[in-house]
Amino acid sequence: MRRFxxxxxxxxxxxxxxxxxxxxxxxxxxxxxxDEWRRxxxxxLSSRYRQVKCC
Amino acid sequence: MAVAxxxxxxxxxxxxxxxxxxxxxxLVVAAICVFLAGxxxxxxxxxxxxxxxxxxxxxxxxxxxxxxxxxxxxxWILFGMHFAAIAGPGPLVGPTLAAQFGYLPGTLWxxxxxVLGGAVxxxxxxxxxxxxxGRSLGEMARDEIGRLGGAAAIAAVMMIMVIMLAVMALVxxxxxxxxxxxxxxxxxxxxxxxxxxxxxxxxxxxxxLEASVWGFLLVLAAIFGGQWVSHSSSVAPxxxxxxxxxxxxxxxxxxxxxxxPVWLLLAPRGYLSTFVKLGVVMMLALGILAxxxxxxxxxxxxxxxxxxxIFAGRIFPxxxxxxxxxxxxxxxxxxxxxxxxxxxxxxxxxxxIGYGSMLLEGFVALMAIIAACVLDPxxxxxxxxxxxxxxxxxxAAAATISSWGFPVTAAQMAxxxxxxxxxxxxxxxxxxxxxxxxxxxxxxxxxxxDWFLGFWYHFAIMFEALFILTxxxxxxxxxxxxxxxxxxxxxxxxxxxxxxxxxIVSSALIVLAWGYFLYQGVRDPLGGINSLWPLFGIANxxxxxxxxxxxxxxxxxxxxxKSMWIPCAPLAWLVSATFTACWQKIFSDLPRVGFLAQAHxxxxxxxxGRIAASQVATTRELIxxxxxxxxxxxxxxxxxxxxxxxxxxxxxxxxxxxxxATLHETPFVATSLNLEQI
Numbered sequence: 001m002r003r004f005x006x007x008x009x010x011x012x013x014x015x016x017x018x019x020x021x022x023x024x025x026x027x028x029x030x031x032x033x034x035d036e037w038r039r040x041x042x043x044x045l046s047s048r049y050r051q052v053k054c055c
Numbered sequence: 056m057a058v059a060x061x062x063x064x065x066x067x068x069x070x071x072x073x074x075x076x077x078x079x080x081x082l083v084v085a086a087i088c089v090f091l092a093g094x095x096x097x098x099x100x101x102x103x104x105x106x107x108x109x110x111x112x113x114x115x116x117x118x119x120x121x122x123x124x125x126x127x128x129x130x131w132i133l134f135g136m137h138f139a140a141i142a143g144p145g146p147l148v149g150p151t152l153a154a155q156f157g158y159l160p161g162t163l164w165x166x167x168x169x170v171l172g173g174a175v176x177x178x179x180x181x182x183x184x185x186x187x188x189g190r191s192l193g194e195m196a197r198d199e200i201g202r203l204g205g206a207a208a209i210a211a212v213m214m215i216m217v218i219m220l221a222v223m224a225l226v227x228x229x230x231x232x233x234x235x236x237x238x239x240x241x242x243x244x245x246x247x248x249x250x251x252x253x254x255x256x257x258x259x260x261x262x263x264l265e266a267s268v269w270g271f272l273l274v275l276a277a278i279f280g281g282q283w284v285s286h287s288s289s290v291a292p293x294x295x296x297x298x299x300x301x302x303x304x305x306x307x308x309x310x311x312x313x314x315x316p317v318w319l320l321l322a323p324r325g326y327l328s329t330f331v332k333l334g335v336v337m338m339l340a341l342g343i344l345a346x347x348x349x350x351x352x353x354x355x356x357x358x359x360x361x362x363x364x365i366f367a368g369r370i371f372p373x374x375x376x377x378x379x380x381x382x383x384x385x386x387x388x389x390x391x392x393x394x395x396x397x398x399x400x401x402x403x404x405x406x407x408i409g410y411g412s413m414l415l416e417g418f419v420a421l422m423a424i425i426a427a428c429v430l431d432p433x434x435x436x437x438x439x440x441x442x443x444x445x446x447x448x449x450x451a452a453a454a455t456i457s458s459w460g461f462p463v464t465a466a467q468m469a470x471x472x473x474x475x476x477x478x479x480x481x482x483x484x485x486x487x488x489x490x491x492x493x494x495x496x497x498x499x500x501x502x503x504x505d506w507f508l509g510f511w512y513h514f515a516i517m518f519e520a521l522f523i524l525t526x527x528x529x530x531x532x533x534x535x536x537x538x539x540x541x542x543x544x545x546x547x548x549x550x551x552x553x554x555x556x557x558x559i560v561s562s563a564l565i566v567l568a569w570g571y572f573l574y575q576g577v578r579d580p581l582g583g584i585n586s587l588w589p590l591f592g593i594a595n596x597x598x599x600x601x602x603x604x605x606x607x608x609x610x611x612x613x614x615x616x617k618s619m620w621i622p623c624a625p626l627a628w629l630v631s632a633t634f635t636a637c638w639q640k641i642f643s644d645l646p647r648v649g650f651l652a653q654a655h656x657x658x659x660x661x662x663x664g665r666i667a668a669s670q671v672a673t674t675r676e677l678i679x680x681x682x683x684x685x686x687x688x689x690x691x692x693x694x695x696x697x698x699x700x701x702x703x704x705x706x707x708x709x710x711x712x713x714x715x716a717t718l719h720e721t722p723f724v725a726t727s728l729n730l731e732q733i
Contacts, residue, residue: 011135014128015329016263027122037260038318045317047124050536051393052212053529054386055143055219055595 017044058095062088069159069354076349079425082158083343086166086421090414093170098410101175105610105618106182108402113726115189116398125189127400127733130407136398138412139329140390141177142336144523145380145595146420148226148486151493152588153377154427154435155363159354160374161381161424168375168382169417172625176599178409179606179622180388184396185405186720192392192602196698198719199608203701207694208601212389213537214690215594217565219386220309220530221572222591223523225583228301228573229485230516235294236285236476236509237516238301242294243277244324244521245308251323263326270327274521278513285476298577305527306570312528313535313562321528328525335518339422342497352428352435357460364440364459365484366585367647368639372632376592381420383625385598387413388605400733401726426493427486433463434471434480438489441582442482452481476509484582487523491515534565575680578673585647586684589640593688596633597695600626604702611706612716619706630699637692641685650685654678 013019024040025032065085069077102108119125128136153161183195190198193212197205231238251270259265284290296304312320361369366377380386391409399405427435436456437445445452449465456463472480475495480488495511503511536552538561543550549557576583606622643649646656657678660666666674708714 007129007131010129011132012264012330014132014136015139015333016267016326018261018263020123020126021261023122023126032261034257034260038256041255041318041322044123045322048394049317049321049529049532052216052386052389052533053143053526054141054384054390055145055223055380055526055591 017041020044058088058091062092069162072354076351077158077354078347078349079343079429080347082162082350082421082425086162086418089166089170090417093174094406094411094414097170098174098178098406101178101410101621102403102406105614105621106179106405108182108405110401110403111725112402113724113728114185114399114402115396115721116400117726117728118721118724119188119397124394125397127728128398129733130400130404133395133398133400133404134408134412135333137390137395137408138415139333140394141384141387141412142332142416142419143380143386143526144223144226144519145384145386146416147423147490147519149378149588149592150381150420150424151427151486151490152365152439152584153374154352154424155356155358155365155439156370156374157353157355157359158350158424158428160359160370161378162421164375164378165381165417165420165424168378168625169414169420172599172628173383173387173417174410174413175621175625176383176602176606177387177391177413178405179609180602181391181396181399181405181409182402183605183609184392185399185402188721189397190392192388192605195392195719196601196605199605199612200698200705201701204601204604204698207698207701208598211594211598211601211691211694213534214687214694215385215591215598216530216534216537217568218572218587218591218594218687220527220534220569221576222584222587223526223530224302224305224309224569224573225576225587226485226487227520227523227527228298228305228577229483229582229584230487230491230520231296231301232298232483233295233478234285234516235291236281236513237520238281238294238296239284240274240277240281240513240517241520241524243280244274244327244517244524245320247273247277248320248324248327251327252319255323256318266323267326267330270323271331274327274331274517275514278510278517281513282476282509299574302570302573302577305573306566308524309527309531309569310562310566313531313566314558317532321525321532324521324525324528328522331518332522335515336419336422339426339494339497340418342494342501343422343425346497346500348425348429348497348500350425350428351430352432356432361645361648364436364444366588367645368589368636372636372639373589375628375632376589376596376636378420379592379595381417381423383596383599383629384416385595385600385602387416388598388602400728400730423490426490426497428493429496430489430493431463433457433461434468434492435489436461437463437468438480438483438492439486440482441484441580441585443580443582445482449479449481474505474508475512477512482582484584486584487516487519491519531562531565531569534568535561538564575683578676579680580677581647586650586681589636590684590688593633593636593640594691596629597691600629600633600695601698603629604698608702608705609718611709612718615716616710633695634692637688640688641692650681650688654681654685657681 116127193209359370494515498511603626646653
């Protein structure tokens with residue numbers, strides 16, 4: 001059950017882009033800052049909202 | 056073996072019950088067993104013996120890893136992400152509407168269609184994209200079938216999107232009209248989303264889950280606020296809007312969502328909608344298992360003959376066209392060749408993600424049909440049948456519906472409307488209100504009783520409208536990009552996505568395109584769903600036809616004729632169902648089915664002077680709309696016929712040895728990825 005909830009939290013973090021942001025910081029060796037988050041989110045959202053959403 | 060036996064016993068149980076209510080648990084257990092058996096036997100057979108999934112092969116996520124688009128992701132997390140991406144309102148609304156034929160045809164098609172068609176399509180398209188660096192459906196169709204196939208696929212996506220956005224907007228409009236409680240709740244989600252967007256941008260950057268939690272709490276507060284609004288004689292009129300006002304508001308919302316920065320409105324709504332969607336689907340599954348409601352609807356209703364009040368047309372092909380996404384959805388092929396293949400860590404993961412997610416979507420569709428069928432059938436038809444058929448007064452509507460063999464009274468409908476805090480529930484076409492009623496009954500029996508029925512009804516409406524509007528805003532934005540790309544070939548500045556005149560012109564064009572079909576649906580005396588939902592279903596299934604043509608071509612090139620039957624069987628079914636539906640929608644002699652017959656009847660009445668002077672302009676409009684719908688249907692038919700003809704030509708040439716069976720896969724690269732690290 002614990003494993004299931006951990007997986008669920010990870011899924012929510014993935015859907016909420018929080019994990020992707022952590023990967024982004026790690027990959028570029030940067031620290032979290034409001035500007036860094038805005039740069040990351042702008043790039044991520046611009047590619048996400050170019051794709052069709054399912055009906 | 057045990058699963059197969061339990062599944063067979065449940066299906067047998069459903070078949071044996073005659074003339075007595077069936078418990079929904081029979082359907083749930085039968086579906087779970089068939090899905091498990093299908094996954095274990097058919098899915099694994101395709102993975103191992105047909106596609107030869109190879110875990111030693113590096114996936115695009117590993118080879119092209121960039122931390123953004125390409126990133127190896129945990130199998131179960133990606134399963135959840137893929138499911139969240141493919142689960143839209145279609146599998147909820149379609150089966151609800153198809154319940155007019157009874158619970159049996161829809162249930163059987165969802166179970167069989169998902170196992171043999173939808174899951175096969177999603178899985179094979181995902182596999183094809185995995186072996187081609189995560190390429191899109193259009194690109195793969197161009198490479199594997201030919202230029203014509205690729206171009207038709209891209210054009211079809213654009214046209215299908217316009218129809219999809221219009222029909223989704225119509226569902227929301229019909230759910231909110233004359234309902235101050237629902238309208239206030241949905242209106243409140245917009246400032247809440249903007250507040251979330253500002254918080255994420257400036258006050259709590261990076262805290263998406265935190266913002267979503269308080270955003271959700273505010274939405275719950277808005278539902279209670281909506282109840283207060285509906286009871287307030289001074290505030291309620293501000294939020295009591297007619298269908299046309301709501302349609303105009305939807306168009307303005309679509310335009311703003313397309314032109315405003317994405318972080319301000321779209322992204323926070325998207326996060327909130329995704330979390331709410333997953334939560335409510337889980338709640339509904341648990342609710343059905345806990346409450347185990349009896350199905351009130353007959354297995355087969357008299358409307359299988361094509362005289363249905365919700366939409367006209369016989370069980371074949373219209374049951375299959377209407378259910379659409381619940382069993383097989385062309386749009387899934389865009390997701391399976393979009394984000395997902397770029398995130399898969401191992402080829403073997405394609406089976407649970409591609410095949411398994413579609414089975415779960417089939418399960419969601421089944422829950423929707425159960426939620427619709429637990430309602431008293433008289434109530435179900437009173438909510439879903441348009442006033443143009445049942446009559447404009449409650450007494451006339453109740454008499455008409457009762458005369459079909461589904462007893463209902465005006466007092467019963469008035470009492471139900473009062474219980475859920477609505478002025479009326481009659482002629483609320485579109486599927487969303489009846490689905491919300493069914494869900495509310497299930498939730499209220501589990502938590503809160505009748506006293507909470509109004510809250511649960513508006514909670515369900517909020518859930519449906521929230522994620523339909525998410526499709527509407529994101530779809531409008533994607534459409535804007537497509538138009539900007541297209542216009543960029545004519546006038547270069549249009550191709551710059553940030554060029555404001557380009558943003559405004561293209562946003563206006565896409566909004567006007569779907570807005571016109573929405574306007575047409577709102578003006579339609581038969582409720583709009585009768586003409587627009589079949590058009591949407593046909594479009595969606597035709598896109599699936601294109602995807603299955605690609606799957607067949609790839610398997611033919613891999614194995615010759617040996618494995619062609621796997622995508623060919625659902626393809627043959629889809630071609631027969633969609634082409635028949637298209638033909639009937641254009642040429643049927645029955646005015647409620649055929650667009651041209653409808654135009655002809657109206658034109659004859661106009662020519663004979665049987666139309667009142669005040670209605671002449673409206674009638675001319677209806678004639679134009681019917682002809683336009685016929686033209687759109689014809690265009691779909693021509694485009695998909697071109698892809699099909701192009702594919703057939705290629706298949707025959709390959710089978711005769713006149714064309715080499717050249718696959719366009721990326722070369723094998725051995726994986727060095729350690730799964731423990733992701």
